[in-house]
Amino acid sequence: MKQMIIHGGKPLKGDVWIGGAKNSTVALIPASILSRTPVTLEGVPRIADVDNLMDLLSEMDVKCDFHETTLRINPDNIKRSPLPAGKIKSLRASYYFMGALLGRFGKAVVGFPGGDDIGPRPIDQHIKGFEALGATVENKNDQIIITAPKTGLRGAKIHLKMPSVGATMNIIMASVMAKGQTIIENAAKEPEIIDLATFLNNMGAVIRGAGTEVIRIEGVEELKAQTPHTIIPDRIEAGTYVALAACIGNGIRIHNIIEEHLDSYLAKVEEMGVVIDADEDSLYVYPAGDLKMIQVRTDVYPGFATDLQQPITPLLLTAKSGEGVVIDQIYPKRVGHIPELQKMGANIQVEDNIILVHPTHHLHGAHVSAGEIRAGACLMLAGLMADGETIISNAGNILRGYDRIEQKLRQLGAEVSVIDV
Numbered sequence: 085m086k087q088m089i090i091h092g093g094k095p096l097k098g099d100v101w102i103g104g105a106k107n108s109t110v111a112l113i114p115a116s117i118l119s120r121t122p123v124t125l126e127g128v129p130r131i132a133d134v135d136n137l138m139d140l141l142s143e144m145d146v147k148c149d150f151h152e153t154t155l156r157i158n159p160d161n162i163k164r165s166p167l168p169a170g171k172i173k174s175l176r177a178s179y180y181f182m183g184a185l186l187g188r189f190g191k192a193v194v195g196f197p198g199g200d201d202i203g204p205r206p207i208d209q210h211i212k213g214f215e216a217l218g219a220t221v222e223n224k225n226d227q228i229i230i231t232a233p234k235t236g237l238r239g240a241k242i243h244l245k246m247p248s249v250g251a252t253m254n255i256i257m258a259s260v261m262a263k264g265q266t267i268i269e270n271a272a273k274e275p276e277i278i279d280l281a282t283f284l285n286n287m288g289a290v291i292r293g294a295g296t297e298v299i300r301i302e303g304v305e306e307l308k309a310q311t312p313h314t315i316i317p318d319r320i321e322a323g324t325y326v327a328l329a330a331c332i333g334n335g336i337r338i339h340n341i342i343e344e345h346l347d348s349y350l351a352k353v354e355e356m357g358v359v360i361d362a363d364e365d366s367l368y369v370y371p372a373g374d375l376k377m378i379q380v381r382t383d384v385y386p387g388f389a390t391d392l393q394q395p396i397t398p399l400l401l402t403a404k405s406g407e408g409v410v411i412d413q414i415y416p417k418r419v420g421h422i423p424e425l426q427k428m429g430a431n432i433q434v435e436d437n438i439i440l441v442h443p444t445h446h447l448h449g450a451h452v453s454a455g456e457i458r459a460g461a462c463l464m465l466a467g468l469m470a471d472g473e474t475i476i477s478n479a480g481n482i483l484r485g486y487d488r489i490e491q492k493l494r495q496l497g498a499e500v501s502v503i504d505v
């Protein structure tokens with residue numbers, strides 16, 4: 085198990101560069117097997133989810149070469165292999181192999197995915213989509229077996245019950261080579277969907293409307309990657325550093341961002357009174373003065389992202405007065421970080437899944453546990469603010485999605501290390 089050890093209370097300063105978006109990357113890697121030619125991804129974050137996806141590719145004899153931030157994936161000798169257990173359980177996004185294998189081979193045998201403990205994560209909309217394309221879906225011994233008819237998948241009109249990011253991406257991957265037209269209504273509009281569509285379109289796919297609620301896909305015969313694809317910057321990592329800079333920064337510039345992707349988040353941070361200067365592709369966060377308490381309600385994009393409700397919570401604790409409220413409409417049970425923050429002296433409670441935050445002038449180091457990735461990010465920020473030593477166990481959850489975190493925090497002046505215990 086990994087532990088993160090932080091000696092907090094030191095003001096941080098300097099520059100930080102944001103990596104490629106985890107939530108794009110984890111879809112683009114499975115999508116790479118749809119290509120008949122080698123794929124090059126650039127701006128790939130150094131995170132554990134990528135290592136686990138590369139291991140899954142190697143089970144299919146797909147060769148990967150990961151150098152700095154460039155990942156080359158060569159599916160020339162790909163063999164269709166079932167992915168029943170093991171690494172598949174290590175991340176939620178392994179479910180993208182359902183759509184990708186179905187699209188490429190007409191058959192996918194994939195174990196139930198793992199991932200973060202953020203409450204129930206149903207996949208009924210993914211399955212509804214595969215079935216609409218003509219596939220049969222069986223659930224046997226903790227595995228999902230998805231089979232296209234002998235005549236192949238056929239385009240269909242699919243109306244999602246809710247704009248699910250995972251279902252939208254999985255249906256795109258399955259339908260990109262189906263016969264005829266697929267229409268996804270009530271599709272998710274997250275920037276990561278546009279990134280996937282751009283990647284596939286550059287390989288010859290015909291996907292229109294990504295980023296809006298209606299996506300139209302004309303099936304094509306085959307896909308061939310021709311040019312490298314640069315992954316969009318991680319808006320959640322960027323938002324985490326914005327919160328960090330406002331909590332304990334003495335002037336921090338955050339590079340490689342797309343400001344528009346952070347609009348609703350930055351509006352909330354600025355409503356608190358944090359002063360931010362935006363450049364073409366960077367943000368400068370000034371040391372914070374007296375901050376106001378706010379209310380946050382998560383929503384689908386372009387609303388406030390569920391993945392940012394935990395990273396902003398330590399910032400709310402620094403407000404001068406009032407009561408802050410955080411409501412996660414996407415994952416209401418995503419409140420596992422609250423008892424851990426209480427151990428550090430935070431005046432914060434949960435009532436009926438509503439988080440109530442009160443000004444806390446002093447946090448102290450404690451031994452806490454990162455139940456999931458963003459809970460880990462929240463505790464990491466609290467640890468950097470707190471006096472004394474904070475030990476975060478289950479820090480592997482932070483490494484799942486935060487690119488070179490130890491190195492980046494140290495460059496800003498933090499005293500932090502990650503150890504194996």
Ligand SMILES: CC(=O)N[C@H]1[C@@H](OP(=O)(O)OP(=O)(O)OC[C@H]2O[C@@H](n3ccc(=O)[nH]c3=O)[C@H](O)[C@@H]2O)O[C@H](CO)[C@@H](O)[C@@H]1O
Binds near residue numbers: 211390
């Ligand atoms: C809308 C939203 O904020 N999605 C976030 C969510 O995506 P993730 O892909 O986990 O979630 P979805 O967007 O798929 O799901 C949104 C909501 O729909 C429900 N649902 C989803 C699929 C399904 O088949 N049935 C069903 O009921 C989910 O339980 C959830 O309440 O976490 C990802 C990783 O943290 C983020 O990158 C996404 O931005």
Ligand SMILES: C=C(OP(=O)(O)O)C(=O)O
Binds near residue numbers: 176177200202391458
């Ligand atoms: C919950 C998250 O990750 P995953 O969906 O990969 O578990 C996240 O990115 O906040």
